Amino acid sequence: xxxxxxxxxxxxxxxKALNKDELLKxxxxxxxxxxxxxxxxxxxxxxxxxxxxxxxxxxxxxxLSSNGKDQIVKLVTKGELLGQRSLISExxxxxxxxxxxxxxxxxxxKSQVMEFFNANNKFSLSMxxxxxxxxxxxxxxxxxxxxxxxxxxxxxxxxYLEDTFGLNNDDSLKIQLSREEISSIIGTATESCIxxxxxxxxxxxxxxxGKKIILKDKKxxxxxxx
Amino acid sequence: xxxxxxxxxxxxxxxKALNKDELLKxxxxxxxxxxxxxxxxxxxxxxxxxxxxxxxxxxxxxxLSSNGKDQIVKLVTKGELLGQRSLISExxxxxxxxxxxxxxxxxxxKSQVMEFFNANNKFSLSMxxxxxxxxxxxxxxxxxxxxxxxxxxxxxxxxYLEDTFGLNNDDSLKIQLSREEISSIIGTATESCIxxxxxxxxxxxxxxxGKKIILKDKKxxxxxxx
DNA sequence: ACTAAAGGATGACAAATATCATATCTTAAA
DNA sequence: TTTAAGATATGATATTTGTCATCCTTTAGT
Numbered sequence: 001x002x003x004x005x006x007x008x009x010x011x012x013x014x015x016k017a018l019n020k021d022e023l024l025k026x027x028x029x030x031x032x033x034x035x036x037x038x039x040x041x042x043x044x045x046x047x048x049x050x051x052x053x054x055x056x057x058x059x060x061x062x063x064l065s066s067n068g069k070d071q072i073v074k075l076v077t078k079g080e081l082l083g084q085r086s087l088i089s090e091x092x093x094x095x096x097x098x099x100x101x102x103x104x105x106x107x108x109x110k111s112q113v114m115e116f117f118n119a120n121n122k123f124s125l126s127m128x129x130x131x132x133x134x135x136x137x138x139x140x141x142x143x144x145x146x147x148x149x150x151x152x153x154x155x156x157x158x159x160y161l162e163d164t165f166g167l168n169n170d171d172s173l174k175i176q177l178s179r180e181e182i183s184s185i186i187g188t189a190t191e192s193c194i195x196x197x198x199x200x201x202x203x204x205x206x207x208x209x210g211k212k213i214i215l216k217d218k219k220x221x222x223x224x225x226x
Numbered sequence: 227x228x229x230x231x232x233x234x235x236x237x238x239x240x241x242k243a244l245n246k247d248e249l250l251k252x253x254x255x256x257x258x259x260x261x262x263x264x265x266x267x268x269x270x271x272x273x274x275x276x277x278x279x280x281x282x283x284x285x286x287x288x289x290l291s292s293n294g295k296d297q298i299v300k301l302v303t304k305g306e307l308l309g310q311r312s313l314i315s316e317x318x319x320x321x322x323x324x325x326x327x328x329x330x331x332x333x334x335x336k337s338q339v340m341e342f343f344n345a346n347n348k349f350s351l352s353m354x355x356x357x358x359x360x361x362x363x364x365x366x367x368x369x370x371x372x373x374x375x376x377x378x379x380x381x382x383x384x385x386y387l388e389d390t391f392g393l394n395n396d397d398s399l400k401i402q403l404s405r406e407e408i409s410s411i412i413g414t415a416t417e418s419c420i421x422x423x424x425x426x427x428x429x430x431x432x433x434x435x436g437k438k439i440i441l442k443d444k445k446x447x448x449x450x451x452x
Numbered sequence: 453a454c455t456a457a458a459g460g461a462t463g464a465c466a467a468a469t470a471t472c473a474t475a476t477c478t479t480a481a482a
Numbered sequence: 483t484t485t486a487a488g489a490t491a492t493g494a495t496a497t498t499t500g501t502c503a504t505c506c507t508t509t510a511g512t
Contacts, residue, residue, distance in 0.1 A: 063365065065373035066452040073365050088351075089358040094365055118347060125314075128354050132315040135357060138364035139289065139299050139320055145371040146413025147291035150469070179490065187372025189470050194491060210478085211489095226292040376499070405460060415500050420461060436508080437460095 003027050009053040009106070012079030014130060017122035025115075030106045035059075041082065041097035041105065048093055050109040052082035057103025058165065058175060061095040062184070072184045073141075074134070075100070075175075077165065084127055085134070087113060100177070145187050148226075153186040154196050155224035158206065162215055172212035229253050235279040235332070238305030240356060243348035251341075256332045261285075267308065267323040267331065274319055276335040278308035283329030284391065284401060287321040288410070298410045299367075300360070301326070301401075303391065310353055311360070313339060326403070371413050374452075379412040380422050381450035384432065388441055398438035 004026045010016050018026065035041055035057070042048060044063060054076060061074040061082075073095055076082055086093045087110055116123045144153055158173075165175035177185075183193035197213075200206045205221055207214040215221060230252045236242050244252065261267055261283070268274060270289060280302060287300040287308075299321055302308055312319045313336055343350045370379055384399075391401035403411075409419040423439075426432045431447055433440040441447060 063369045065369050067373050069373055071369040071372045073368060085358045085361055088354050089362070091362075094362045121344060124350065124354075128314050128350075128357065131354065131357050131361060132311045135311055135361045135364060136315070136317075136320045138361060138368055142299060142364055142368045142371060143289045143291050143297040145368060146297045147293055147295055190490090191471080191492085192469060194489095195469095198491070404458095416459095417461085417501080418499060421499095424461070 002032065004030065004106075007053070007106075008055060008079050009081070013053070013081045014084075014123055014126035015053070015081075017120060017126045018116060019120075022116055022120065022123075025112065026108065029112045030108050032104070032106050035099045035103040035105055037099050037102050039099050041099065041103075042093050044093055044096040046093045046096075048083045048086045048110075050107050051084055051087055051113055052097075053106040053108065054078055054080050054082060055104035055106060057099060057101040057105075059097050059099045059103060060181070061097055063095050070184050071187060072181065073138070075164070075185075081127075081130070085131055088127070088131065100175070100181075150186060150188045150192055151196055152225055153188070154182070154193065154200070155205075155221045157182065157186050158200075158213070158215055159218065159221055159225060162218075168212075170212070170214070172209070172214045176211060228258065230256065230332075233279070233332075234281060234305050235307070239279070239307045240310075240349055240352035241279070241307075243346060243352045244342060245346075248342055248346065248349075251338065252334065255338045256334050258330070258332050261325045261329040261331055263325050263328050265325050267325065267329075268319050270319055270322040272319045272322075274309045274312045274336075276333055277310055277313055277339055278323075279332040279334065280304055280306050280308060281330035281332060283325060283327040283331075285323050285325045285329060286407070287323055289321050296410050297413060298407065299364070301390070301411075307353075307356070311357055314353075314357065326401070326407075376412060376414045376418055377422055378451055379414070380408070380419065380426070381431075381447045383408065383412050384426075384439070384441055385444065385447055385451060388444075394438075396438070396440070398435070398440045402437060 004010065004015070004023050005020075007015075010018075015026070030053075032055075041052060041059060056078050058075055058077045059082070060072045061076060062070045062072050064070055076097070082097055083093065117127070118124075144156060148156070161173050161175055161177070165173065168174050179194050179197070180190045182197075183190045186193065197206070197208060201208045205215075205217045205224070207216050230236065230241070230249050231246075233241075236244075241252070256279075258281075267278060267285060282304050284301055284303045285308070286298045287302060288296045288298050290296055302323070308323055309319065343353070370382060374382070387399050387401055387403070391399065394400050405420050405423070406416045408423075409416045412419065423432070423434060427434045431441075431443045431450070433442050
């Protein structure tokens with residue numbers, strides 16, 4: 001069983017507010033496991049008995065719409081927590097979580113989180129700020145979905161993916177998403193997304209090489225994104 | 227200066243978690259004021275030095291998109307609080323608030339809210355649950371905007387307005403929104419919204435009499451909304 | 453009561469987006 | 483390696499939605 005003290009999740013999440021004693025408790029009660037690409041961490045409607053710490057990898061949070069299509073609501077990556085809203089609300093998960101890459105995850109039982117929550121004001125405030133940040137982001141995405149064209153949303157999404165997940169050595173986006181997944185982020189048909197990527201490619205905004213995407217003209221993309 | 231003890235906001239918001247002493251403090255520090263229909267309570271980007279309690283009336287929370295159109299992100303009504311996210315995040319308001327009706331509002335300074343927040347665990351947990359609820363709602367709306375047609379979104383919005391704000395004696399929706407505002411909720415052009423309302427009217431789903439809207443066939447609307 | 457301004461309605465048309473069909477390419481399993 | 487399944491690409495077409503113009507109706511102000 002590894003220690004939580006040096007874990008990357010401590011750097012980026014509410015766990016940074018925990019003191020040494022609390023970290024020891026955390027190490028004791030957590031369970032580690034790995035998740036293969038494509039595997040489900042939890043499904044929409046599941047009751048979560050705790051939160052997940054993402055030590056490595058990226059997953060998507062999705063919701064199935066009644067038209068049968070999945071919408072990606074958020075991508076969650078290394079260093080972040082998963083399941084906070086559900087835990088605080090004491091409600092089943094509103095979104096499902098699926099690994100986009102192989103992941104290393106820890107599970108911390110609800111009882112332990114609530115103990116920190118009640119005992120450590122900094123921890124609860126920090127967690128709250130995360131939820132608030134998510135709310136702000138969700139509102140902003142909501143406005144984009146309502147007011148921007150698919151083309152604009154694609155430009156925004158590509159810039160977001162580069163900013164958030166960075167680049168490989170060849171300047172291509174580090175995060176690997178299928179065309180269908182990109183469509184599911186921007187809320188459009190897969191074919192429309194593919195067509196626009198081709199168009200961006202032809203007009204020199206991006207460069208497509210197989211699955212790889214390189215943002216060639218970020219200024220142009222930013223202008224498109226407005 | 228009126229007492230907070232009997233205030234309707236206590237019934238529905240995090241204020242229900244305050245004890246008698248705290249309520250007295252609240253009464254002491256709050257300022258009451260009224261807002262006329264159409265007036266701005268705060269604007270996107272404003273730094274809020276506290277939260278607002280809505281004693282009466284309804285307001286819209288909007289965000290201006292780069293295309294020049296306002297998107298209504300949420301309607302907030304009698305009994306609810308305003309500005310919680312901004313307060314917790316210690317960030318400027320992400321959304322602007324404009325009265326849809328004449329309102330009675332109280333303002334509670336940040337210092338006092340934070341005092342309750344730190345001293346009273348129930349209060350902070352309750353407030354957090356509100357933010358979590360907002361997040362869930364925002365995610366759900368986001369999915370609808372991404373995946374549902376304008377017609378479906380209109381049906382959903384009409385049902386929501388009836389459920390949330392109720393009916394007048396003549397069965398018409400109690401909340402009065404302009405066509406432009408309805409468009410701004412469902413994220414479409416005003417003309418498209420007007421056209422669909424006419425269509426719903428002709429097909430017997432709703433009945434339009436001037437500004438009044440009566441949901442005639444809720445079953446049909448629910449089916450449309452899926 | 454009159455008038456201007458705003459809101460609402462509708463047609464004609466354009467643009468954006470979805471859908472369906474099909475072809476090609478990639479990947480993983482036998 | 484071969485093959486099948488899935489992913490990507492693209493054309494043709496249908497549908498949805500937006501835009502612009504115009505007219506009608508209501509509302510607020512003088």
